[in-house]
Amino acid sequence: MSRLGRLFRRRSLERELAGEVEAYVAERADELVEQGMNRDEALSAARRQFGNPVRMLEDSREVWSFMPVENALRDLRIGVRALRHNPMFTIVAAVTLALGIGANTAIFSIIDAVLLKPLPIPDANRVVVLWEHPPKSLTTASKNSLDNQNPASPINFLDWRDRTHSFEDMAAIAWFPKGLSGAGEPREVTGLDVSAAFFRILGTPPFMGRTFTDKEDVPDGPKVVVLSYALWRQQFGADRGILGRTIRLMDEPYTVIGVMPEGFDLPYLHGELWTPVQIDRKSKSLDGRYLNVIAKLKRGVTIAQAESDLSGVARQIARERPFSNRGWGAGVVSLYEQTTGDVRKALLLLFGAVTFVLLIATANVANLLLMRGTQRQREIAVRAALGASRSRIAGQLLAESFLLSIAGGALGVVLAFTGLRAIVASATALSLPRIDGVHLDLRVLAFSALLCLLTTFLFGLAPALTFSRTDPDDALRQGVRATGRGGLRTRRLLVAIEVALSLVLLIGAGLLARSFMNEIGVERGFRTDHILTMRMFFAGPQYEDNGRRARYLQQILDRVRTLPGVEAASSAHFLPMTGIVSGSCYTRADRPEPAPGLQPSSDYLIISPQYFTTMGIPFLAGRDFNAHDTVATEPGIIVNRAFVRREFGNENPIGKRLNLCWNVTHGIIIGVVADARQTDLAVEPHPTIFLDNEQTPMYFGALVVRTALPPTGVARAVEKIIHNVDPDQAVSHIETMDDVLAESVARPRLESVLLSIFAGIALVLASVGLYGVLAYSVTQRTREIGIRMALGADSGQLVRNIIRDGIVLMIPGVVAGAAAALALTRLISSLLYGVKPADPLTFAGVCGVLLAVGLVASWLPARRASAVDPVGSLRWE
Numbered sequence: 001m002s003r004l005g006r007l008f009r010r011r012s013l014e015r016e017l018a019g020e021v022e023a024y025v026a027e028r029a030d031e032l033v034e035q036g037m038n039r040d041e042a043l044s045a046a047r048r049q050f051g052n053p054v055r056m057l058e059d060s061r062e063v064w065s066f067m068p069v070e071n072a073l074r075d076l077r078i079g080v081r082a083l084r085h086n087p088m089f090t091i092v093a094a095v096t097l098a099l100g101i102g103a104n105t106a107i108f109s110i111i112d113a114v115l116l117k118p119l120p121i122p123d124a125n126r127v128v129v130l131w132e133h134p135p136k137s138l139t140t141a142s143k144n145s146l147d148n149q150n151p152a153s154p155i156n157f158l159d160w161r162d163r164t165h166s167f168e169d170m171a172a173i174a175w176f177p178k179g180l181s182g183a184g185e186p187r188e189v190t191g192l193d194v195s196a197a198f199f200r201i202l203g204t205p206p207f208m209g210r211t212f213t214d215k216e217d218v219p220d221g222p223k224v225v226v227l228s229y230a231l232w233r234q235q236f237g238a239d240r241g242i243l244g245r246t247i248r249l250m251d252e253p254y255t256v257i258g259v260m261p262e263g264f265d266l267p268y269l270h271g272e273l274w275t276p277v278q279i280d281r282k283s284k285s286l287d288g289r290y291l292n293v294i295a296k297l298k299r300g301v302t303i304a305q306a307e308s309d310l311s312g313v314a315r316q317i318a319r320e321r322p323f324s325n326r327g328w329g330a331g332v333v334s335l336y337e338q339t340t341g342d343v344r345k346a347l348l349l350l351f352g353a354v355t356f357v358l359l360i361a362t363a364n365v366a367n368l369l370l371m372r373g374t375q376r377q378r379e380i381a382v383r384a385a386l387g388a389s390r391s392r393i394a395g396q397l398l399a400e401s402f403l404l405s406i407a408g409g410a411l412g413v414v415l416a417f418t419g420l421r422a423i424v425a426s427a428t429a430l431s432l433p434r435i436d437g438v439h440l441d442l443r444v445l446a447f448s449a450l451l452c453l454l455t456t457f458l459f460g461l462a463p464a465l466t467f468s469r470t471d472p473d474d475a476l477r478q479g480v481r482a483t484g485r486g487g488l489r490t491r492r493l494l495v496a497i498e499v500a501l502s503l504v505l506l507i508g509a510g511l512l513a514r515s516f517m518n519e520i521g522v523e524r525g526f527r528t529d530h531i532l533t534m535r536m537f538f539a540g541p542q543y544e545d546n547g548r549r550a551r552y553l554q555q556i557l558d559r560v561r562t563l564p565g566v567e568a569a570s571s572a573h574f575l576p577m578t579g580i581v582s583g584s585c586y587t588r589a590d591r592p593e594p595a596p597g598l599q600p601s602s603d604y605l606i607i608s609p610q611y612f613t614t615m616g617i618p619f620l621a622g623r624d625f626n627a628h629d630t631v632a633t634e635p636g637i638i639v640n641r642a643f644v645r646r647e648f649g650n651e652n653p654i655g656k657r658l659n660l661c662w663n664v665t666h667g668i669i670i671g672v673v674a675d676a677r678q679t680d681l682a683v684e685p686h687p688t689i690f691l692d693n694e695q696t697p698m699y700f701g702a703l704v705v706r707t708a709l710p711p712t713g714v715a716r717a718v719e720k721i722i723h724n725v726d727p728d729q730a731v732s733h734i735e736t737m738d739d740v741l742a743e744s745v746a747r748p749r750l751e752s753v754l755l756s757i758f759a760g761i762a763l764v765l766a767s768v769g770l771y772g773v774l775a776y777s778v779t780q781r782t783r784e785i786g787i788r789m790a791l792g793a794d795s796g797q798l799v800r801n802i803i804r805d806g807i808v809l810m811i812p813g814v815v816a817g818a819a820a821a822l823a824l825t826r827l828i829s830s831l832l833y834g835v836k837p838a839d840p841l842t843f844a845g846v847c848g849v850l851l852a853v854g855l856v857a858s859w860l861p862a863r864r865a866s867a868v869d870p871v872g873s874l875r876w877e
Contacts, residue, residue, distance in 0.1 A: 021053050071392070075399035082400060089372060090404070093365045096768075097408025099761055100361030101451050102415030103354040109420060109444040111347050113437040115340055119267055122203035123296070127335040128303060129268075130160065130170070130293040130310060135327030149331075152293050153324070154279045155286035156317055160330070163313045166298060166306035171195035172277050173292040175269060177537045177700065179730035182248040183235050186723075188537060188732035191249065192271035193278075199226075201296045202266070209243045209258030212276050219280035225254040229262040231272045249275070251542060251728055266294070267339040267433055287324045294335070307332040318597070326597020339433045346751050349828055353508065353758040356501045358455070360762050363494040364769045365404065366459035369397075370491050371776045394465060401460025402452075409452040416440065416448075426750050491773050492809055495766075499813025500820060502759070502766040503850055507821040508828065509759035510842040511835055512752040518834030520745055525676030525685060526576060527616030530567075531737035532711035532718065533575055536729060537700040547631060550697040552725065557608055557703075559721045565709035570611035573698040574678070575737075577744035581605065581678045586689065588647065589657035589666065602643060603678065603688040604662060606698045611690075612638075612673055614706045622654045622671030625692040635667035635695045641675045643687035660689070663696045681745060682833045704737070711736045751831065763853060771857040774806050778865045785865050795866040802865055806858025807851070814847055 025046045032042035050056075083090040121127060131149040152160070154172065161170045171194060178191035192198075199211040207229060216222050225247065227236070236242050246253045254275065265271060269292060279286075297306055307330075314330035333341075383393060417440055424438050543549040553571060560569040574580045585599035609625040612618070620641060629636045637658060644653050653669045660667060675685035693701070707714050715734050722729050778785070785798065825837035835842070 017056075018053070021050065021056065025050055071395065072399065075396045076403065078396055079400040079403045083403060086372070089368065090407070093368055093404050094407040094411055096361045096364050096368075096765065097405060097455060098411035098415055099765070100354070100358035101409050101412030101448060101455070102419065103357050103412075103758060103761070104351075104451055105412055105416035105440070105444060105448045106420045106423060107347070107351050107354045108447050109416070109440055110423065110435075110438050111351055112443055112447075113439075114432065114434050115344060115347060117434070117437065119336060119339065120263065121267075121335070124335060126168075126297040126299070127201060128295055128297060128306065129333045129335060129338040130295055131331050131333065132156065132289060132314070133329040133331055149333075150328075151289045152291045152330075153287050153289045154283075154291055155281070155321075156314075156325070156330075157291050157293055158279065158281055159317055160293070160310060160313055163316070164306075164309050166301045166309040167295040168298045169197040169201050170293065170295040171198040171201055172279065173198065173266070173269065173294065174277055174290060175271075175292065177535070177732070178249045178273070179251070179537050179728065180235070180247065180249060181251065181728040181730070182246075186728050186730040187235075188535065188730040189231065189272040190270055192266075192269070192274050193276065194274050195277055195279075198274070198294070201294055202264075204261065204264050206258040207261040208240070209256070211258055212274075217276040217278055219278050219282075221276055221278050223252060223254045224257045224276065225249065226258040226260060226274045227256060228260055228272050229264065232259045248728070249273075250537070267335065295332075303332050303334060323596035326595075343432055345828070346747075346831065349508070349831070350751070350754055350758075353505055353755050356505050357758050357762050357765070358451070359458075360498045360501050360765045360769075362455050362459040363498045364765050364772075365455075366463060367491050367494050367769055367772055369401065369459065369463040370494075371772065397463060398456065398460050401463075402456045405452040405456045405460075408455070409448055412451075413440065413445070413448055423750075423754070426746070491776075495769050495773050495809055496813035496816065498762075498766040498769045499810050499850065499854075500817035502762040503814060503817025503846060504821045504824060505755070505759040505762045506846045506850060507817075507843060508825060509752070509755040510846050511825060511828065511832055511837065511839060512748070512755055514835045514839070514842060515832040516745070516748050516752045519681045519748060522677070522681050522834075524576075524681065524741075525617060525674055528737040528741050530707050530709075530711055531614065532705040532707060532714055533702050533733070533735060533737055533740060534715070534718065534731050535575075535700070535702045535733040536722070536731055538726075538729065543699070546697050549699070550631070550694050553608065553693060553697065553701065556722055556725055557610075559725070560703070560705060560718055561610075563714060563717050563721075565707045565714060567706045567708055568610045568614040569703065569705045570614045571608040571693060571701045571703050572611055573606040573693075573701045575702045575704070575740060576615070576676065576678050577680070577741050579679050579744070581686075581688075585661040587659045589659055593659075599661070600647070603686045605678070605688060605690050606693050606696060606701070607690055608693045611704065614704045615676070617676050618674050620672045620674060621652075622669070624671060625694070629670075629692045629694055631695055633695075635664045636670040636692060637667040638671040638673060638690040639669055640673050640685060640688045640690075642685050643689065644672055646687050658689070662691070664691065667691070702733075748831070748833075763850070766850075767853045767857040770806060770809065770854055771860060773809065774802060774858055775861040775864070777805070778802065778861045799859070799862040799866050802862035803855065803858040806854055806862075810851065810854045814850065818843060818847065 025043065028046035028049060029039070029042040032045055033039060037045065118124060119127075130152065132152050133148055134150050152172075157170075157172045161167075164170075173195075174193040176191050176193060177188050180187055180189045194212075196212040196214045196217040199206075206226065209226075211226055212224065216224055227242070232238060232242065242256050242259065245256050247256060248254070260274075277291075295306075297303070310330045310332055314325075314328065318325040318328060420438065420440070424435060538549060538552060543552060557569050557571065560566060574582065582604040583601055584604055585601050587593060587599050607625075609627075609629075612624060622638070625636060625638070637660075639647075639653060647653070648656070653672060656669045658667055658669065659665065673690070677683060677685050678688070703718065705711070705714060705718060719731055719734070722731055788798065789795070821843070822838055829837045
């Protein structure tokens with residue numbers, strides 16, 4: 001500690017030491033004067049007897065200081081001067097590193113928040129999510145895939161809770177948008193109906209008040225609500241007197257009993273408020289599958305043991321209730337995997353991409369240092385001739401590399417902060433999990449500092465070792481143009497590595513771009529232009545009656561259709577491209593009833609008349625719903641082409657009757673429409689049954705309005721009509737169908753754009769590296785080129801030779817990169833649509849682009865070489 005302290009008071013110590021030396025010399029001179037010498041001779045003799053004071057200072061410094069630290073500080077000071085004297089080199093190297101370090105810092109900050117930080121839940125490793133697995137006939141997903149997850153039915157949840165032995169607690173969650181009124185303007189909020197055990201499992205006490213009790217989570221129990229911290233602040237002004245107050249949800253009174261702390265939420269399922277789910281085992285409608293289920297494992301129980309326990313219960317249920325459960329299984333997923341599973345691969349892909357960018361950047365800077373070091377060989381030789389050891393020379397060169405890393409890292413953090421804001425804004429719109437926690441904290445800054453140290457050795461070690469072995473005699477005799485084959489081989493190897501890494505990135509970006517273009521270019525089956533959409537949720541006491549609920553929606557549609565510019569208006573309980581659709585079973589009435597659990601399944605959509613006209617879906621046969629289709633008539637059914645193809649083949653389906661597993665138990669087919677994609681552009685149209693909202697009205701739905709005017713210009717008028725019919729009706733998600741479609745492909749678009757940006761940076765860096773090596777080669781060969789041209793060499797042939805050297809330099813990198821891409825692109829096969837990982841067109845196109853860029857990068861120094869003046873080059877040499 002004393003030595004470290006002396007580092008900061010070195011000048012004071014040196015002054016004290018110099019004073020002691022002068023005092024000793026003066027004292028000895030006084031003694032010599034007493035012996036008869038004159039004063040000048042005595043001082044000279046005293047100094048000779050004392051010795052070299054500079055050497056004494058160095059010997060003393062070795063005793064009372066850390067010489068490695070002293071040397072490092074000295075090397076840094078020398079490095080600052082050297083970099084300051086060559087500002088263009090410093091700027092280019094720092095910006096190159098900043099691109100790599102900044103990209104890594106930005107992506108790591110997202111990975112740290114989304115994947116690495118523990119979930120903010122006590123005992124989060126024991127919290128799991130339970131799902132039902134559909135029969136193999138209904139899905140192609142593997143058993144362990146997150147895509148193979150189906151919500152549970154209430155009756156199955158109750159049996160899971162009562163019969164399993166692996167769980168400490170289990171809770172059901174039903175996601176329902178709710179209309180909040182009586183507290184400002186009516187609005188839609190995201191409500192979760194949850195079991196009382198929900199809060200016990202997540203283990204977070206309320207900020208104010210309390211949560212539900214088991215006595216409140218019973219059929220016909222009290223209507224109580226717990227608010228989120230954000231909703232409490234936004235809608236109720238952080239009123240601490242909110243407890244005990246009554247608010248209206250779906251036009252029914254609920255008593256506020258608690259407010260949860262800031263940040264409390266289920267990581268994969270957002271909620272703004274929570275109400276008791278109150279499942280009634282005696283209810284007749286418990287077979288619909290709509291519940292999310294979470295549970296807490298008992299201590300010492302593994303996920304595999306819990307899944308075995310749950311699967312056994314699921315098999316028992318399938319035997320007891322085969323009509324709704326035959327072939328259905330159940331599975332257990334950790335809360336962490338449930339939260340991050342669908343984004344982990346994409347984030348790791350982006351992190352791999354930015355790692356490649358960083359490696360290319362370091363290879364580029366290493367090349368710059370090698371070329372600059374060749375120009376500094378005479379300086380290094382002089383240092384070696386004056387006694388500098390190899391370690392001291394290597395240390396000084398590494399100190400310069402460290403300074404470049406620090407400059408690049410500082411600039412990279414600034415770039416990361418700027419780019420991160422744009423990425424997070426896009427990711428927030430995509431509802432990526434835990435994205436709100438992304439920021440440049442100490443962990444991220446520590447990662448950036450580690451990158452600076454790592455890059456120092458990656459790009460600085462090879463030049464430092466190369467030039468620390470410089471032979472002073474040889475270098476001084478040959479001058480600054482001396483260069484060895486080893487340095488040239490290293491530079492060529494670095495360019496090949498840059499080309500290979502760039503090719504891998506470009507192929508990955510090309511595959512994702514083609515996948516995205518395939519997805520947005522697929523035949524959707526519906527139009528999106530000039531369509532306005534908005535979501536409504538109508539329930540509560542005044543809409544309990546089916547007929548009244550149907551008339552309410554029809555009244556709104558009738559008024560909307562009279563607005564100027566409106567061409568058609570309708571509704572659907574789920575909009576296309578929102579990732580949601582209902583499903584259930586059916587049978588043909590003209591065929592024998594299949595065994596329980598073996599009925600075919602279909603998607604179901606509840607729509608109003610004019611839906612197909614509004615969405616631009618053509619009729620292939622039959623008719624649309626009309627005013628004659630009422631609750632009093634036999635329910636009409638419209639099916640799509642996929643349904644007809646699977647169920648009827650070449651038969652005419654019009655007039656055929658179906659038995660339905662729905663609110664209406666039967667119906668007659670009155671129309672056939674073309675196929676349209678519902679959940680996602682990448683999912684083929686499923687067989688679909690369309691029912692009339694007049695005959696089986698739903699509690700929620702989305703209006704779709706086709707206009708001749710800009711859709712947003714009609715939005716306010718439509719909203720006014722809704723509030724004229726019901727002032728307390730909440731309306732949300734007012735947007736065009738074009739926006740809905742854009743949101744559905746936002747994630748693949750973001751992945752494709754980010755990877756393309758990183759691949760573009762890599763391409764630029766690789767081309768700059770190739771240009772730098774060839775340009776430096778031309779500079780080194782100025783005398784040779786001058787002699788050749790003086791002897792009559794053709795400038796065109798000279799240009800071709802240098803371009804050929806550039807292409808030859810790229811070939812190993814292209815071959816290695818293509819081989820690596822063949823292996824690595826298989827890892828992103830699940831992210832691709834309509835294109836194979838080894839797509840030959842993408843590989844050939846990317847290789848062609850890279851070679852074309854290489855040609856340009858080679859042509860520039862070749863053109864410079866052709867302009868060399870033979871006389872001037874020889875005279876300069």
